Amino acid sequence: MSGVRVLVGTRKGAFVLSSDGKRARWDVSGPLFGGWEIYHLKGSPVDPDRLYASQSTSWFGQLIQRSNDGGRTWEPMGNQFAYQGDPGTHLWYDGTPHPWAFARVWHLEPSLADPDLVYAGVEDAALFRSSDGARSWQELPGLRACSGSAWQPGAGGMCLHTIVLDPSDPGRIFVAISSAGAFRTDDGGASWRAINRGLRSEQIPNPTAEVGHCVHRIAMHPSRPNVLFMQKHWDVMRSDDAGDNWREVSGNLPSDFGFPIEVHAHEPDTIYVVPIKSDSEHYPPDGKLRVYRSRTGGNEWEALTQGLPQRDCYLNVLRDATAVDSLDPCGIYFGTSGGQVYASADAGDRWAPIVRDLPPVLSVEVQTLP
Amino acid sequence: MIRVALPEHLRTLARIQGEVRLEVAGPATQRSLLDALEAGYPMLRGTIRDHVTQRRRAYVRFFACHQDLSNDLPDAPLPDAVAAGAEPFRILGAVAGG
Numbered sequence: 001m002s003g004v005r006v007l008v009g010t011r012k013g014a015f016v017l018s019s020d021g022k023r024a025r026w027d028v029s030g031p032l033f034g035g036w037e038i039y040h041l042k043g044s045p046v047d048p049d050r051l052y053a054s055q056s057t058s059w060f061g062q063l064i065q066r067s068n069d070g071g072r073t074w075e076p077m078g079n080q081f082a083y084q085g086d087p088g089t090h091l092w093y094d095g096t097p098h099p100w101a102f103a104r105v106w107h108l109e110p111s112l113a114d115p116d117l118v119y120a121g122v123e124d125a126a127l128f129r130s131s132d133g134a135r136s137w138q139e140l141p142g143l144r145a146c147s148g149s150a151w152q153p154g155a156g157g158m159c160l161h162t163i164v165l166d167p168s169d170p171g172r173i174f175v176a177i178s179s180a181g182a183f184r185t186d187d188g189g190a191s192w193r194a195i196n197r198g199l200r201s202e203q204i205p206n207p208t209a210e211v212g213h214c215v216h217r218i219a220m221h222p223s224r225p226n227v228l229f230m231q232k233h234w235d236v237m238r239s240d241d242a243g244d245n246w247r248e249v250s251g252n253l254p255s256d257f258g259f260p261i262e263v264h265a266h267e268p269d270t271i272y273v274v275p276i277k278s279d280s281e282h283y284p285p286d287g288k289l290r291v292y293r294s295r296t297g298g299n300e301w302e303a304l305t306q307g308l309p310q311r312d313c314y315l316n317v318l319r320d321a322t323a324v325d326s327l328d329p330c331g332i333y334f335g336t337s338g339g340q341v342y343a344s345a346d347a348g349d350r351w352a353p354i355v356r357d358l359p360p361v362l363s364v365e366v367q368t369l370p
Numbered sequence: 371m372i373r374v375a376l377p378e379h380l381r382t383l384a385r386i387q388g389e390v391r392l393e394v395a396g397p398a399t400q401r402s403l404l405d406a407l408e409a410g411y412p413m414l415r416g417t418i419r420d421h422v423t424q425r426r427r428a429y430v431r432f433f434a435c436h437q438d439l440s441n442d443l444p445d446a447p448l449p450d451a452v453a454a455g456a457e458p459f460r461i462l463g464a465v466a467g468g
Contacts (some may be wrong), residue, residue, distance in 0.1 A: 061427060076413040
């Protein structure tokens with residue numbers, strides 16, 4: 001019988017939540033790497049036993065862990081993330097040039113075809129690639145060459161947090177960087193260009209500038225790789241031409257500020273967001289935790305509330321903390337800053353917590369197992 | 371033989387119980403000690419000092435013989451008691467209040 005494995009990264013370790021295909025009873029194991037921040041862990045799409053994890057603390061820096069047996073055992077891999085050449089400077093908070101400096105790995109994206117190929121999005125923003133199963137890492141410097149000297153961190157740091165691989169074109173990769181925007185390569189990472197036309201951000205001097213937009217997350221359905229959905233600092237956006245042009249699809253959302261955005265596994269026009277009250281109040285509007293679903297690719301949204309707290313709820317759901325499985329009906333999952341991981345086995349109609357009292361959740365990924 | 375005491379997180383990472391005992395080539399200094407430590411336990415590379423600059427990470431401290439050696443130069447001799455193995459060289463994470 002098929003099953004699911006939910007990989008949860010938290011402020012104080014990683015947890016693995018397992019269930020059969022019914023997704024009604026769950027086994028919770030962990031913490032792995034107890035006491036360390038686990039920004040992200042993710043499995044290879046072609047080898048579900050191959051997992052990668054980003055492990056860090058302010059004291060001892062960055063580690064990358066790899067498992068070859070579905071998370072039972074782990075091995076520390078290469079942790080040297082050296083910018084290629086003289087990395088130069090980007091803008092600091094006061095507008096002065098500031099040397100590029102590695103801080104941590106925010107996101108790991110294993111290849112769709114090769115379990116030894118994996119990408120890492122890091123702070124200060126850059127994209128790294130390993131072709132030897134995370135033993136060694138090489139920067140793809142063409143991304144920073146694409147206006148990097150003009151990038152400036154936001155309050156959360158200048159991080160590359162989103163990596164979307166195009167299943168129809170191995171050369172095409174989309175990334176998103178806080179306070180810089182979205183970028184695309186069509187040649188496997190050698191050259192990049194900003195894809196922010198149509199974004200409007202009142203928080204920057206020129207609201208329609210080519211770069212400087214605080215993109216929070218991008219999502220794609222693999223059957224339709226030219227259609228992208230974006231949760232921006234404010235505004236939910238959609239592109240039908242691989243990011244060349246964006247249009248707003250916030251529609252009737254109670255707030256269009258938020259962090260994650262997700263696409264249903266089998267319905268390319270069914271998307272999910274978790275609205276947050278504002279950029280200065282990072283909790284749900286009215287103290288009600290509501291996932292919003294659009295079955296029309298945006299603009300028309302319905303609140304999903306059954307099983308979610310509808311009073312006195314003031315937590316947040318971070319950008320990497322939602323995921324979908326590929327069972328039928330599609331399961332959807334999210335983790336909160338309050339340490340809950342919620343699951344719905346019916347595409348969002350009804351929710352229940354898998355676990356309630358973990359450390360603050362940084363990331364959630366799901367593996368659908370045969 | 372030099373004795374090194376690691377913090378819990380690094381003992382777990384390196385799968386070490388208790389102190390590490392190291393043979394250090396040449397004069398006993400922070401640099402030669404850390405070179406020997408990282409050679410024996412490669413997973414510790416980058417966790418105590420930077421890969422490239424070799425500078426101590428900001429929130430890591432070096433104590434020995436009731437002294438804070440954190441800001442000593444990397445090639446300064448270690449105290450005789452550490453070099454002789456009578457006292458451990460302690461590596462620890464800085465106190466974080468809050």
